[in-house]
Amino acid sequence: MKTITIISGSYSLSSRLNGLIEFxxxxxxxEIHLNFIHVHQLSAKALITADYSDPSILQANQLVEESQGVIVATPTFKASYSGILKTYLDLLPQHIFDNKVVLPLAIGGSSAHLLILKYALEPVLSELGAQHIVHGVYTLDSQIKRRDGGGFELDADASKRLSVALDYLKKLLAEPLMTKVTRF
Structure with a gap:
């Protein structure tokens, strides 16, 4: 069974971003084993002081290392991904995304920020070794509704676009990647 690790750059579990993760x-x-890294649950001191040796950071990095796929999900703040996500990405080993399929996801209040995936997040993912980046999905906050009694529900458009990306991610995980990266 393939493994995907979801890295959530949300500041809380009640964020609408968790609607995407729930979906x-x-x-x-x-079909696929999922690991979850909610960055806000990692050691705040380790994140702020860039403590690579902190057990919570080492454990999270191990989950990413052992995965064949990674989903990086973030809320949009000031036309960029979240600061807490950046603090964690800075603690990942430089080539940790080599030979992995990566799917970036973002949510935001306006479609004016949908390019954060391509121009803010993807360059950082590439710097971490990602060569197989699935076309990201940007979802509006308004497309994710809170259910009475807990949980979230995506509207039809968001569900469809996210399903297409997830199907493509699953397809790529099932096939051998065309380019295997070997670093010396």
Whole structure:
């Protein structure tokens, strides 16, 4: 069974970003093993002081290392990805995304910021070794509704676009990657 690690750059579990994560969890159900890294739950001191040796950072990095795929999800703040996500990405080993398929996701209040995936987040993912980046999905906050009693529901458009990206990610995970990166 393939493994995907989801890195969430949200500041809380009540964020609408977790609606995307919930959708992914249900979408893949028993097909793919999912690991979850909620960056806000890692050691704040380790994140702020760039403590690479902190056990929470080492454990999170190990989950990424052992995965064949990675989903990086972030809320949009001031036309960029979240600062807490950046602090964690800075603690990942330089080539950790070599030979992995990566899917960037973002949510925001306006479609004016949808280019953060291409021009803010993807360059950082590439710097970490990602060569197989699935076309990201940007979702408006208004497309994610809170359900009475807890949980979230995506509207039809957001569900469809996210499903297409998840299907493509799953397809790439099933095939051998065309380019294997070997670093010396």
């Amino acid at each position: 992914i969890d249900h979408y893949y159900s028993q």
